[in-house]
Amino acid sequence: MAGVHGLAAAGLVVLLLAAVAPAFAVDYTVGDTSGWSSGVDYDTWAKSKTFSVGDSLVFQYSMMHTVAEVSSADYSACSASNSIQSYSDQNTKIALTKPGTRYFICGTSGHCSGGMKLAVTVSAAAATTPTPAASSSARPVR
Numbered sequence: 001m002a003g004v005h006g007l008a009a010a011g012l013v014v015l016l017l018a019a020v021a022p023a024f025a026v027d028y029t030v031g032d033t034s035g036w037s038s039g040v041d042y043d044t045w046a047k048s049k050t051f052s053v054g055d056s057l058v059f060q061y062s063m064m065h066t067v068a069e070v071s072s073a074d075y076s077a078c079s080a081s082n083s084i085q086s087y088s089d090q091n092t093k094i095a096l097t098k099p100g101t102r103y104f105i106c107g108t109s110g111h112c113s114g115g116m117k118l119a120v121t122v123s124a125a126a127a128t129t130p131t132p133a134a135s136s137s138a139r140p141v142r
């Protein structure tokens, strides 16, 4: 059956991709099933996750909303007028490429002050996945 073979092939591709992907990079859908929307507590959402370099944030939202990456000060002030980058394509994937804190707000008037704001702290990726079986004496010195 072609269908069965197709499924097996798809499964194999997933396995291969998982093996090749650097250090378990994760795509986090902001707000999970709620998406990027009004009435979601993004503080609590972010605290439930651990973000590392190599992971991505995926913002899914309706036309009512935007995503603006802003400075810490603008995050506090809910000001999107000096945004570092802003998006309105309703499905925005943002790669977390370096350690530090990044700030995102909705640019629609009143939404940020209503809670549509997200700060994520990105930690350095474990560049080499720890292999407990590795012998310390054999470790290459650089």
Ligand SMILES: [Cu+2]
Pocket (backbone or CB within 6 Å): 037, 038, 064, 065, 066, 106, 107, 108, 111, 112, 116
């Ligand atoms: Cu909004």
